[in-house]
Amino acid sequence: MEIRKQYIELLRELIAIPSVSAKEAYLPEAAHLIADAFRGLGADVIYDDTYFAPFVLATFQSKVPNAKQLVIYNHYDVQPAEPLDLWATDAWTLTEKNGKLYGRGVDDDKGNLTARLSAIAEYLTEHNNQLPINITFIVEGSEETSSRHLDDYLAKHHHHLSADLVIWESGGKNVNEEIEIFGGNKGIVTFDMTAKTANNDLHSSLSAIVDSASLRLSQAIASLFDHHGNIAVPHFYDDIAIPNAREKQLVAALPLTRDSLITQHGIKVPLYTDRNGDDLKETLYFKPTINIEGIQSGYNSAGVKTVLPATATAKAEARLVPNMDPDVTLQRIKDHLQEQGLSDIVVTKTLGQPGYRSDMSDSEILRVIDITAHYYKAQPIVIPTSPGTGPMFYIHEALQAPIASLGIGYSHALDHAPNENIRLTDYNQHIDVIKELIRSYEL
Structure with a gap:
């Protein structure tokens, strides 16, 4: 637990940096802090500030011959915190209250990054500083502003990049407390x-x-x-791109209903799907x-x-x-x-x-699903694509590897809104899952 406390302190330092990419503010400060954290764990680090948002590439090398390659993508930029008067705590101070951590970027995406660093640090400590796979972190600073220049950075450093699997920036549990795994956006x-x-x-x-x-x-x-x-x-x-039968099946199985959506958000107008008769889930995810x-x-x-x-x-x-x-x-x-x-x-x-969808029947995606199901003792909700947006297309173009998105969030994390928060239980569970994913490559 001491390692986890160490990276909570790193999270505290990161939250204190208002790295808002829309304002292009404080981005180098956050990137330097992250690069130093990787160096402290023994990673080979490339820090590239060719463009306005510095790019950090950190690689942990395995000594296992022909080891597989895991890539983890995160970002250190955040959305603006305004309106500040709607925050119950200071937006730029990590605050613990009732088993939760509050602060801008605590879920999207700084907390996910520090949880994964905790997982690497604990695994290295428990296994004589050895890994069964190579792990590369790609950390950018413009995700909230459409990942400007990410494709340029990836092209510049392509000779350092290969992957069998990509773990995406974030994810979490739905309103029914079921863990979700996304494969696209x-x-x-x-x-x-x-x-x-x-x-x-x-x-x-x-x-x-x-x-x-x-x-x-x-x-x-x-x-x-x-x-x-x-x-x-x-x-x-x-x-x-028309969804295939497997993708339609996965979306049809989602617990989302019209009434739950209306209740959750207090929607007071007819839904488009009420007016045009289209399927609500297929419309949300595939149109x-x-x-x-x-x-x-x-x-x-x-x-x-x-x-x-x-x-x-x-x-x-x-x-x-x-x-x-x-x-x-x-x-x-x-x-x-x-x-x-x-x-x-x-x-x-x-x-x-552009957008992107993974093949959710890929063996590496199935590995993530199986590990998650075993850890949580329940089958995760597998979703071919998020209705939101992110730079998966650029990462896939560079790596040609399947992408799975899961993380520390939950249904009331309030990403992009005042009082963004995570639950410490979810944070610690994600650390455990990432360690189990690494351990699965020992076999």
């Missing part, structure tokens, strides 16, 4: 949509003859969907999306201002399933707006990355 393209209808805001009396930018933008957004909530952009669905993240236009302070806004901007995203190209998808959205007579809407790409 959606891609994404984010973009701004901007309408400009005049040189400056006008008196609203002119709305009799002049479009406001906010109305123009609203028309553009509405045109992206039909009345059932399906995406109305031509050819948007053309390239999607692409378009979402409006936020809209800004006109006067939004107290009282009334009779103004006709001259500019309006929306921040938007499309979540992509495998085989969808971010740039092709965005071009189809632009072409659609042109065809709708909305060519004045300026669409500007901000971020993008």
